[in-house]
Amino acid sequence: MSKKIASIRGMNDILPEQSALWQWLESRVKNVLASYGYQEIRMPVVEHTELFKRSIGEVTDIVEKEMYTFDDRNGDSLTLRPEGTASCVRACEQHGLLFNQVQRLWYLGPMFRHERPQAGRYRQFHQIGVETFGMDGPDIDAEVILLTARLWRELGLSGRVRLELNSLGSSEDRARYRDALVVYLSAHEDRLDEDSKRRLARNPLRVLDAKDAGTREVLKDAPLLTEYLSDDAREHFEGLRAILDRAGVEYQINPALVRGLDYYGKTVFEWITDDLGAQGTVCAGGRYDGLVEQLGGRSTPAVGFAMGIERLILLLEQQMPELPTPADIYVVSVAENGAEKITALMLAESLRDTLAGIRVQCHCGGGGLKAQMKKADRSGARFTLILGEDEIAAKTVSVKDMRGIIEQQQVAQAALADWLAAHFVSGEVNG
RNA sequence: GUGGCUGUAGCUCAGUUGGCAGAGCUCCGGAUUGUGAUUCCGGCGGUCGUGGGUUCAAGCCCCAUCAGCCACCCCA
Structure with missing residues (x-):
């Protein structure tokens, strides 16, 4: 008997027994998206490597060590998409969907990151993503969050996820804050843990959610991001909060909430569960007004989020909705x-x-x-x-x-x- | 990329101080002719993750490797 070939590590088959639940989840999500008038867009799974380098950020872990990158036969460097936002922006820009218009889009599909597999984290995983373009007010931020809140109700997960919210300010605000933070932390570098020292050099804002006690002590007197917010950013954030309060969406402000991808600014949010071990984030997103321009388009405001289907499936499996059997x-x-x-x-x-x-x-x-x-x-x-x-x-x-x-x-x-x-x-x- | 735990039948697992590989479930067949989920009986099914090593003898001990789980890092 010849040797059997197994699937790639971290890339899983979804068997009939599980696909029923996937279909149930997907159809519910699609219904909610349709009820807000969002339209589907489908992008290729492979893109030019450059697209992700320019959007996600050269120095992020994703780009530095997690991408599946290979040379095409003609020598071009291609990459299996590690996330959907960059592709979506590229597709919209390429086909003129962003010029002087508004878009509300969603997509669904596999993403690829070469990480060590773990509960709720795989090398091929699936995301349902939403991206909106052309709207700069807090109203669209709120709409997108209301949409996610409705999603949890529709999936029966409302009681198991909580919303965390923060504002990173404009990219200029963030840059000024970053400088101030680096100055402060550098002065106390000897008291930081190893991880935080590394972050200080690579991605200083991430030091904010360090767990080390000594580092936390140092952070107590660190400059606060809120103090660096421009009036515009502050008003935007307050506008969003007013809508959420009015809509009865509960949230917690988390000043340490800093999204890992470079392109976020102003609003960032995460839906988190405590039922999944270490991988608690089930849905995350925010505003990325600078990305379209960064990828060569005209400056276009944008808000979006992505949710991890595997993580939602893990939650749903714990409460198994009644699923149809194959035949009547x-x-x-x-x-x-x-x-x-x-x-x-x-x-x-x-x-x-x-x-x-x-x-x-x-x-x-x-x-x-x-x-x-x-x-x-x-x-x-x-x-x-x-x-x-x-x-x-x-x-x-x-x-x-x-x-x-x-x-x-x-x-x-x-x-x-x-x-x-x-x-x-x-x-x-x-x- | 780092660390810990685990790999025995399709699935869930047992397997004593090294001495011929087990159970439950599933699947297939039977318990008066053409009637399912319960019950009873029988059967199929394993080079013990893979490759080396120690030994008269390895599922068990040693090394390596692959995979899974958990945590770190990072992220959905």
């Missing part, structure tokens, strides 16, 4: 071939023609009636249709209610669709 009707016939089998297949076909939305599974392959009944049971079907010699001769079919509520009976084949429709539609059966 299972068709069984006593002979593996011959008249019964042909009639069974034809009957199933005609039911699919007539009964829209009803799922009919026809038994194929061998097995006695007993075995076939067992399969019928496993399929979750409400009714099993039995075709044997007697039924063929009489042009009928025996209909068995697998829940035993309706007595088994013979129904004329010609009247079968109506019989089933009546029982499914009447509401006495919920398929």
